[in-house]
Structures are given as C-alpha cells and as structure tokens.
Amino acid sequence: MRSLAAPLVKLAVFMVVTVAATAVLAISIANVDLSSTNSYQARFTDATLLLPGDDVRIAGVRVGQVEEVAVADRTQALVTFSVAADRKLPASVTAQIKFRNLVGQRYVSLGQGAAENPNAVLNPGGTIPVQRTKPALDLTQLFNGFKPLFQALSPDEVNKLSYEIIQVLQGEGGTVETLLSHTASLTSTLAQKDQVIGEVITNLNTVLTTVNAHGDQLSTVITQVQQLVSGLAEDRVPIGQAVDALGGLTTTTAGLLDEARAPLKQDIANLGGLVRTLNENEQTVEHFIQFLPTKTAALTRTVSYGSWFNFYLCEASGEVSVPGLISTPLDIPVLPASQPRCLR
Template identity: 55%
Template sequence: MARRSGGPGTVGSGVRLGIFALVTTLALVLLTDALGGVRLSGGPGYTALFTDATGLLPGDEVRIAGVKVGEVDDIRLRQDAGAPPVAEVSFSLEDDRPLPSDVHATIRYRNLVGQRYVALTRSSADSTGATLSPGDTIGLERTSPALDLTLLLNGFKPLFAALSPEEVNELSYEIIQVLQGEGSTIEGILSHTASLTSTLAAHDDTIGAVIDNLNEVLATVASREDALDTSIVRLQDFISGLSADRDALGEAVVSMSELTGQTADLVAEARPPLAADVSALETLATTLNANAETLETTLARLPVTYTELTTTGSYGSWFNFFLCDMDGQVSVGGLSANPVGFHSPFARCQED
C-alpha cells in the first residue's frame, strides 16, 4: 500500500524551517549592523585625496566626532599630469548630512588589528555656513594620512622585547591614541632633529678640536695632580685657620669699626681749620702768582747772595753792612705813623 506525501507533518516542518530561517536572517542583519554597520539607503557622495591611504578599505567607517555617519565606497590611484600619484578615496554619508566647506579628513587607526576609519573635522570656525556639494573633492591641503605604525613600532622593538604581550598591546594602543592625527607635528620634529644632526655633522672638526683640547687640559691637570692636591690641602688649612681665628677676626672688625668712627670724628673737628687753611693757601697762591717775576728774580740771586754771605761770615762771627735805606713805623692804639725814614745818598746805594 503506497504512502501519501504532503501530509500535515510535512507542512508543519516547512513552516518551522521558514520561521527559523527568517529569525536567523534577521539576527544576522542586526549583528552585522552592530559590528560593522549596514547602510540600507544611499546618501551624498564625496571624494578625498590622500598622500597615503594604506590599510583603508572599502566599507570602512566615516566618522564625525567619533560617530559613524557613512562609509568608504572606493579607493583608487589618481595620477594627474605633472603631479605625483595620490590615493583618491570615495565615500558617502547618510541622507541629509551636509559637510562644511572647511572640512578636514584624517585617516586614523580604529584598533590594533589595523582597521582604519576616516575622521571628518572642521579646520576653522567658519562663520559663513558654506557647505560642500555632493561630488566635491577634499584636496590634499585638507587631508592627513594615517600614522605609519610599522615604522613607529619597529623603533620600540628593544622595549617590546622586555615586555609581556599584554603590556605590549596596552602600550601600542596608548601610542596610537596619542600620535594618531599628529603626522605633521611628528614630521616637523623629525625635520628639526635632522637639521640639528646635520649642523652637528657640519661642525664635526670643531667638536673634535674641542674634545682634543679638553683631553689636553685633563692630561695637564692629571700630570699636576700632586701640586693640585697640595693647593687644595693648603686652601683647606687656610680656611681652617680662618675658622679657628674667627673670634679674633670678629674683634678686629669691631676695632676697625671703632677706628672708622674716631677718624670720622677727627675729620669733623679738623674740617673748619682745614677749610681756613685751604682758603689762606688760595690767598697765598694768588699773592705768589702776582709776584711771580720778583720771586723768580729773588730765587735766581739767592745762590750768589748765600756765597757772599758765606765769604763775609768766614772772617768772624760778624757781618759788615752799609746802611742805604731805613724805614720805621710806629703804631699806637690802632693808629700807625711813619715818622722815621732814611736814604743814603752815596753812589753805592743808588739803583743800577
């Protein structure tokens, strides 16, 4: 007897299988959207030019302020006449998502696996409110490539060799977070470092001469080590002696202070007489200056006069003088008179 097909059991199994397939497909779509994002509707498309887009793939996210707003559609090489080749990245955004005209695109690391995303930021506070039109291109002056993580991590190989894998992963992630998007700054630092190194290399002879001279100085000091030790010991003895005589030195300083005070008092007492003497000296100097000719004549005749006086005095303890002129003055009670006067008429008393 033949068995009939298509019974109630077969229909029920088909329904259960369809429901299972529908639920599985829906869960898969939700999981895919949660993990990588699925854009179900198209949006405005734009293009950005990068000098390096290594690691960026179609389907990678486009973010604004860390929030996914689109994804990368295509990456291709662009070669313009007379210009170096660049990477042309096409991406699209969600519907009704405008971009400001001063937008800046940066390729950043998403995780340590090597996934990347495009971060869109504003270059300045644009108050005009201008926006890009769909299909516009963001030029090289407003884009930044991703940090070359391979070159960076290769420089940390000696450090990584001493760390555990967990520590290496943590350190690498922190380095990426600090340095991503700072390619131009790092490039500037490396450029200045290269310039400094070149400058030092250009003065290699001068630096070598300085080192040679320093070696000679050190060698000279080393050859006079005994004398240097002796000088240091004597200096120490001198300082120790000063320390031992600090009481006497203190008393000397106090005595010097007292001497200074007494000298100041003496100068203060002697200042009026000294001022009078200085004034009298000025009068004397004026008188001498007025009679300079007479003074010079008298000084010129003094040697001859002294010679004659010596000759005269050699005959005894007396001098023979011939009186030519005499003038007498008498003062009484503040009054003065000149009653006495004498002049010899002899030829010997006459002026030449």
C-alpha cells in the first residue's frame, strides 16, 4: 500500500494542476468574467456588428462585456451589458459604440455626461436613454468621401490612413492636426508626380494635334479601309472558292512531289556520279573544250551546201588474190591521190 500511495498522490496533484490550468485558459479564451457583476441596458439607434462578448470599457479599460443585443420598439437596439460590481456608473453615464479594429470588431465605451448631481449613480438594471448614446461611425459614408484619395494610394497607405481617421473621429487617439499632417504628406507624394503627369498630358496633346492636322488623310484612309472591307465582304463567296481551290492545288502538288521524289533522288545521285567522272577526266574535258571551236568550224564547212556532209575520196586501193594461182595478193591502186586538195 505504501508503494502505491506516492504515485497516486503525484497523479492527483498532476490532474488538479492540469484541470486548473485548462480552466484558466478556457476562461481567458472565452473572455468570461467570474467576478460579481451588475447588469445595465442602453438604447442605440444602430448597433450593427455589436455582438455578445464584446468589451465594455471606461477610458479604454475593460470593466465588463456585452451580454445581449436585441431590437426594441422596432426602431432601436437594446444592448444589455454587465459591469463589475465594484464599478458604480454615474446617473449621467453616456455610451458609445466604437471600432476596436479595422476588421470590424466593436466595443461599448462608457463616459461621464453632464449632470447637476455628480454623485448620483445609475442603479443596477437601469437603462441609458438613446439621447446619451451614439452608434458606431458609418465607415461606408466616411470612406466614400475619401474615395478619390484612396484610388491614388497603395493598400498599406490606405489601411494606415483609414485607421487614423477612425481613431481621430472616435476620439481614441491622435489629433486632427496629426491626421491632417499625414494626409498632407500623402498629398505631397502625389504632388511630386505632377511633372510626370504634365509631360504625359503634353505628349498626348502633341499626338492629338498631329492627328488633327492630318484629319483629311486619316479620313481618307478610314474610308478606303471601309471600302476594302466592304469589297471583301461582297466577294466572300469567290474568295472562299479560291481558298478551297488553293487547298486542292496544295494537295495535288503534294501528291506530285511524292511521285517525283524517288526519280529526283536518283537523278541527284547520278548527277553526283557525273560530276565525279568529269573531275577525274579533267584534262580530257579541258582538251575537248579547247579544240571544240576548231572542230566546230571544220564541221560547219562540210555542211555549208545543205543538211548533209560532203566527203572527197582522195585515194582507194585493194588487194586481189586467186587461190591456187597467185600465192601473194596483188596490190591494185583503184584511185591514186592525184587531186590538189588531197595533196595538201
């Protein structure tokens, strides 16, 4: 039994500490106030996006939270909120819904209103009338007024300026002077681009002036282009037929090339062989080309009387042999070379 007592004690201590830490964490996340509180109500003309659990603050210090938001009299919002019991609200207390951040979270800010008796307090369960409450700032209407400026700024500058505007107009921090100085710095940044903008406008004026000076030519070009397009539209059927014919021609040409490809390849190969043969017999080719004019002249003289060749027989001879009688053939000159042309 003693051996089990120590581990059980350690386990019990661990479980107690773990449960306590988990409970504290859950209370912190849920923003639950376990202290004694008093409940109050306030009427607003608009309580948009105010949710249960949102903070209730006095001078920026959290003193309670919103418990419920409901509709009252069909035209007003009735907000029920709790405040720590040790916080006494004056009878002239005021309430205003303010922005907690740009994401849209809100909280209720309580303040001190003007009263004849400063010591009078608002009893628990009391209601702050609508005359002493203010709804949240209408960001849509506010930012619409800054829309021309926002269009010329970067997203980071827009976020920074928007947050400062909300803070100033809600009275949370900064002054109008700070806001104006920041706006002035942004405006100065835009003003530094005035020269570039002026040059762009000047160049644009130059272009427009040049176009205006050639208005007649531009009008003629536009008219001619219109006529061309109209003519093409009217002749679209022949143009389509011509395109189809070109397609057929392309197909036929492709077939022709397919048929002629093999013979053409063989011719190119044979042409290579011819070139090699001529190269190997270079001296013979040169000799032929060198004496070709002389031979051509001689051949031309032989056909000068008509489309035939004239031959002159200068000499003829023969041999006669008789078997059994003459053992040695006899050389008989038939036509001796006696003509002058044959003796040259």
